[in-house]
Amino acid sequence: MSVLDHGRPPADDLALVAVARRAGRIRTLVIAAVLLAALAALAIVALMLGDRVVAPGDVLTTLLGGGSGGDRFVILGLRVPRLLLGLMVGAAFGLAGAVFQSLLGNPLASPDIIGISQGASAAAVAAILLAGWSGLAVSFAAFGGAVLVAGLITVLAARHGVAGSRFVLVGIALAFLAQAVIGYMLTRSDVRDAQSALVWLVGSLGTVTSEELTSTAVGLVVLVVALAAVSPRLRMLQLGDEAAAGLGVRVTPARLVITLIAVGLAAVATAAAGPVVFVAFVSAPIARRLLGGTGPALVVSALVGALVVTGSDLIAQHAVSNLQVPVGIVTGIVGAPVLLLLLARSNRSRGTA
């Protein structure tokens, strides 16, 4: 309305905005398509490689229901579950990081920094070292730890509403507490047990069960649908609380709901694979630099996360022969340099990032 009050004819301005919007949307679509293609290629390679190498054609026929008995066992029984878990975990971490970073307006505010991962880790390490648990029980402990920390952060940070920076600082304080507890347990336990706890602490896709796969998938679908429903409000909250309130968003409940969804995403992923280092932190910044914008970039972040985890797991399994490295080691070694390169490049082209 107010645009019409100005002296100049507004049509040109509006047209310009529309053109720019369309260009942005096209760029997002193109990048998403490229990432999807890369994911598909990676997936086929992941299904091909292993002790028994399967030709790409045979991979496709096996997936479509044909193939020999051996191929069916290796691909459908072993490699597909691991691939699916990697895709889901990566996408969940990518989404969780993107939501936290844009909701809290701080690039450091990813679940691996504000205590969610550390809470999960402390619970899991306690389960491994003190209770001697393994497998699915550890996953449940981790989920419980993540939710507990998230609840603590929310309760402790809730005063005059859940404000972003207070949430993050309380989270970081709890992260350090959990870290101290982990350090204490690691120094007090047998060094062999400490090493197996360490494997969990970096994150690994090595042991996938079908129950784990189902529970992760169900959790992920529910959370993604919920996120899709609230994502317009996330976009408005990014403009600042006052602006969002002006646009009709009820700021405090909206923040709380979005936070809970992001916590859920991080908790589900961490329970399934451990706190795969750095995926949540790195995905959104990479996505944002690919897109050249500052929005939450949810879809692209999820794709980047899936790509980082899948690619890293491929390297983790096959780069060093006779040694299966946990995927979390490789995500750091692979994902971080990508971000560093993007940073260096954007600095050269623009002077400042």
Next chain:
Amino acid sequence: MLTFTRLATRILGFIALLVVVLLAVGASLLLGSRSIDVAAVLDAVFSRGTKGVEQMVVLDLRVPRTVIGLVAGAALGLAGALMQGLTRNPLADPGLLGVNAGASLAVVTAIAFFGVTAPSGYIWFAFGGAALAATLVYAVASGRTGPSPLSLTLAGAATTAVLTSFITLILLRDLDTLAQYRFWSVGSLVGRDVSTVATLAPFLVVGAATALLLGRSLNSLALGDDVARGLGQRVGLTRIVAGVAIIFLCGSATSLAGPLVFVGLVVPHIVRRFVGADYRWILLWSMPLGAALLVIADTIGRLISPPSEVEAGIVVALIGAPVLIALVRGNKAVTR
């Protein structure tokens, strides 16, 4: 009148902090699994006569760890304040520049591949690793006009992640290294060589002096790069100088006590609560507070479950986290 009162409060507060440091030092010398009375402590420190068991405990065990705690704590507090001013990010920790991860990777390498076993042998590895990592972060984050806060933050965290991955890779393949490294990595003041303080003194002094002189520059940086430039600041230069000071301070502290994470984060937050946003005072106060925090944490660690000890790095987090949470809850300014 108002400014005068504020100035007086700040000076008196600083003096009070120094008293707290003195009390902490006293407690650190007196308390432990064996309680030693004041006379014996004074005797141990000041007399040149023959030494009994108690005097030996004080001189050989408690004085070194107290000195190292003071120095490392002061350096970390100062570096943390500098780091938060530099990146304009209240979440920044001196470890963010990759300093801790660089030092840790170098120490792991020293243990695993060079067979270094004594903590005193770690110093130059730790210092060199810290300096290399921080230089890499600066190089990546710097454009034509010097690094921006956002790119420094991201580059620091990314570098930390790469280095941490390599550390874990080595630890997973090498049980003996894990056995040694896990004790260094929690951050502790036990069994460190006090002569390293003298070795690192040049870096510590230069780093601290530089940091304290940067207060005014950080104040104008806080207003944004453009405003700072308008005020006649050379923003890029300030960032480089501050970076070097951080490397000197953190590199030294990490060499002395291992990668202590929490001190540098929490100390500036506590200080800000009392002195406001003026970095000249934040930097000045952060030194004694950091020193006191670390020495007190170390002393408490000795008392929790005698005769065994809990490492200072763990106790710092146990005390510091609730303090930080209480501060954040009480402070409306943090929330904008």
